Amino acid sequence: MLSIFDLEKLYIPPQLDESQGLYGNQLLCERDVLQALDLRRPSSSHLLDMGCGRGRISHHFATLTGGQVSGYNIDVNQLENAAEWARECGMRDRLHFKFGDHHKPLEYDSDAFDGCYSFQAVWPFFKKEELDAHAREMFRVLKPGARYACSEYLLTPHFDWQDPEHVALHRLFLPTLAATQSMYPADVCVALERAGFRVLLSAPSKSPAWPICEQKRDLILLGRRVIRGLEAVGVLQPWVEESLELLQRGGEAWTEAEKAKIADLNWRIVAQKP
Numbered sequence: 001m002l003s004i005f006d007l008e009k010l011y012i013p014p015q016l017d018e019s020q021g022l023y024g025n026q027l028l029c030e031r032d033v034l035q036a037l038d039l040r041r042p043s044s045s046h047l048l049d050m051g052c053g054r055g056r057i058s059h060h061f062a063t064l065t066g067g068q069v070s071g072y073n074i075d076v077n078q079l080e081n082a083a084e085w086a087r088e089c090g091m092r093d094r095l096h097f098k099f100g101d102h103h104k105p106l107e108y109d110s111d112a113f114d115g116c117y118s119f120q121a122v123w124p125f126f127k128k129e130e131l132d133a134h135a136r137e138m139f140r141v142l143k144p145g146a147r148y149a150c151s152e153y154l155l156t157p158h159f160d161w162q163d164p165e166h167v168a169l170h171r172l173f174l175p176t177l178a179a180t181q182s183m184y185p186a187d188v189c190v191a192l193e194r195a196g197f198r199v200l201l202s203a204p205s206k207s208p209a210w211p212i213c214e215q216k217r218d219l220i221l222l223g224r225r226v227i228r229g230l231e232a233v234g235v236l237q238p239w240v241e242e243s244l245e246l247l248q249r250g251g252e253a254w255t256e257a258e259k260a261k262i263a264d265l266n267w268r269i270v271a272q273k274p
Contacts, residue, residue, distance in 0.1 A: 008054060008056055009026055009053065009054070009056045009057060009119070010053045010054070010120075010121075010178075011026070011119045011120040011121070011151075011265075012120075012209045012212055012213055012265055013025040013026045013028070013029035013151070013209060013212065013266060014029060014151075014205040014206055014207040014208060014209050014265070014266045015207050015208060015209065015211045015212050016028040016029065016032075016206060016207055018211075021212075021215070022212050022215070025212060027060065029119075029151055029266065030057055030060050030061070030119075031064070032151075032206075033117050033119070033149045033150065033151055034061055034064055034065070034117075034149075036147065036149035036201070036268075036270045037114075037115035037117065037146075037147050037149050038147060039065065039067075039114060039115060040114075041114075042064075042065035042066060042067055043065065043066035043067055044067060045065050045067035045068070045114040045115065046067060046068045046069070046070065046112070046113055046114055047061055047065070047067065047068070047069045047070070047113060047114060047115050047116065047117065048069075048070055048071070048072075048108070048112075048113045048115070048116035048117075048141060048142075049061070049069055049070065049071035049072075049116075049117065049118075050071075050072065050102070050116055050117070050118040050121060050122050050138075051072075051073055051074075051102070051118055051119075051121025051122055052071025052072060052073045052078075052079075052082060052097060052121075053073060053075075053078050053082070053121065054078050054081045054082050054085065055071055055078075055079075055081070055082025055083070055085050055086060055095060055097055056082075056085065057119060058070075058071045058082070058095055058097070059085065059086070059089060059091065059095060061117075062091060062094050062095055067094070067114075068094045068095070068096070069094065069095055069096070070096040070097070070098075070108070070113075071095075071096070071097050071098075072097070072098055072099065072100025072106070072107075073097070073099070073100065074099065074100065074101050074102075076099065079097050079098070079099060082095075082097045083097050102122060102125055102126065102134055103125075103126075103130065103133075103134070105137055106137045106138075106140075106141055108141045109141070110140050110141060111140075111141070111142070111143045111144070112141050112142075112143070113141055113142050113143060113146060114142075114143055114146050115142070115146050115147050115148070115149070116138060116141070116142060116146075116148050117148065117149050117150060118148075118150045118151075118152060119150070119151050119152070120151065120152055120153050120177070120265065120266075121152075122134070122150065122152060123150075123152050123153070123154060123181075123183050123188050124152070124153045124177065124178075124179030124180065124181055124182070124183075125179065125180050125181060126181055126183065127181055128183065128187055131183070131187060131188060131191035132191050132194055132195065134191075135188075135191040135192050135194065135195035135197070136195045136196075138192075138195065138197075139192075139195040139196045139197060139273055142273045143273070144273055144274065145272070145273065145274075146272070146273050147200075147270060147271065147272045147273075148192070148197070148269070148270070148271045148272075149268075149269070149270045149271075150267075150268070150269050151205070151266040151267070151268060152188075152266070152267055152269065153177055153179060153182075153263070153264070153265050153266075153267070154182075154183055154184060154185050154188065154263075154264055154267040155182050155183065155184050155262065155263050155264075156184075156185075156204065156261055156262055156263060156264050156267075157184065157185070157186070158260075158261050158262045159182075159184070159262040159263060160262075166257075166262055169253045169254075169256055169257045169260075169262070170182065170257070170263075172249060172250050172252075172253035173250045173251075173253040173254040173257055173263070174250075175246065175250055176246070176247055176249075176250025176251055176253070176254060177250075177254070177265075182263075185202050185267055185269065186202075188202075188269060189202050189269065189271075192269070192271045196273065196274070197271035197272060197273060198271065198272050198274060199269065199270075199271045200270040200271060200272055201268060201269060201270040202267075202268070202269050203267070203268050204261075204264050204267060204268070205264050205265065205266035205267060205268065206266075206268075208258050208259075209258065209265040209266060210254065210255040210258045210259060213251050213254055213255055213258075214251075214255060
């Protein structure tokens with residue numbers, strides 16, 4: 001359903017350029033993350049895409065660097081789509097995808113990668129007590145001197161679990177993000193430091209994502225009108241429009257939360273293995 005609404009990469013970027021749409025801003029965001037990895041020899045690099053989805057970001061990074069990218073994901077259907085895309089693009093020798101679970105040891109050798117990255121795909125799925133184990137695995141698979149960089153959903157320090165309005169917004173927007181947990185940047189950074197990383201950057205997104213979210217909300221509203229007509233003639237089941245309604249309500253809550261600066265869809269963290 002998300003791909004229908006131009007969300008093939010399954011994440012909403014910050015609006016870095018108002019003249020660009022969702023896809024153009026995704027490319028800009030990805031280039032920023034790649035630059036933060038500070039690769040010494042891009043063409044011979046091997047990167048790890050954590051939570052690679054359909055492999056579109058892996059493809060972009062491999063194209064920009066000329067090197068290799070390995071990605072893992074827990075969704076078998078998305079992995080099949082990623083492998084098919086690599087085949088269609090003639091990049092099966094440089095894009096490598098396999099099943100993997102954040103909550104289990106990564107099935108990669110130690111000191112294997114020149115960098116790793118994530119886009120709204122890692123920290124929203126961990127409880128606080130689970131952060132250390134994954135941070136240690138990230139540290140293990142990176143080469144000395146390699147970096148981790150991300151653009152991830154995190155609460156900001158302004159979010160207050162004792163504030164009923166904050167909690168109510170959180171309850172509405174979290175399912176829309178397909179997230180299960182909400183961490184603070186400090187929680188993630190402390191786990192990275194305990195694993196051995198040196199945190200170089202922990203900062204809010206360069207610009208908000210809500211303007212792009214609003215564009216997609218308007219598109220979903222138009223889609224709901226069409227779907228109602230199809231439901232009326234029995235072509236679609238009621239759950240389709242119900243799902244879109246939840247998506248729309250969650251998007252509205254997200255816009256309010258981001259405008260209040262209590263949550264950030266693209267918080268930036270850069271950490272380096274000594």
